[in-house]
Amino acid sequence: MKNLPRSIPSLFALLLLFTYTVVAAEDRPYPQIRVTGEGVATLPPDMALLSLAVTRDAPTAAQALEETSRAMRDVLAAMRKAGIEERDLQTEQFAIHPRYRDEPAQVKGEPPTPRIVGYTVSNGLSVRVRQLESLGAIIDMSVRMGVNQGGGIQFLNDDPAAAITAARTAAMQDALARARTLAAAANVGLGAILDISEQSYQPRPMMMARADTVMAEAGAVPIAGGENSYRVTVNVVLALEQ
Secondary structure: OOOOOOHHHHHHHHHHHHHHHHHHHHHOOOOEEEEEEEEEEEEOOOEEEEEEEEEEEEOOHHHHHHHHHHHHHHHHHHHHHOOOOHHHEEEEEEEEEEEEEEEOOOOOOOOOEEEEEEEEEEEEEEEEEOOHHHHHHHHHHHHHOOOOEEEEEEEEOOOOHHHHHHHHHHHHHHHHHHHHHHHHHOOOEEEEEEEEEEEEEOOEOOOOOOOOOEOOOOOOOOEOOOOEEEEEEEEEEEEEEO
């Protein structure tokens, strides 16, 4: 080391200083802004998903099954006659359950003994109704044909792609508008977009109050269709120019 030129230590020190400066520059956070935008688009429903069930009780499982099957065959035949296509009829649940009754214990102080006294058979049916004007009549007909459980209704859209696209566009516009407002308030400029992500989009049918109802045949169950809302949320990161 004694024979090294005096400039070598100075060169080492300069290199160390340069390395520290580069690392410090890399560690320094780049000015940026993160915003979240939300967009919503609505559509009137064009079909409904109806959940129905036939349930029968009988002393034996075989008898309960026979009675349930007979009623469901009548329901399916009536659905086809009403114009419901095979692709829109689907069994969704089938169950056989024993029914119990507690018998008094033979020995005093003992708990009662459960005894099977019959069976319950349930056969569920999912029906997609594409002609909403007939929905009320179909519900009324299904009850008259033997349906005695269910009745849940979901109003859907066969193709919500356009509404989802509109919600995405609105969400992005909302995010950029928020970024411009914040940047102006902070007296800084906006740079390039660094990242875009869609946090969530869940098109969920939601009932909304409306004055009109889905037109139904005279005497049928009155049905309100409302509107479906499709919601999209986006996260956007932009650079800041100071």
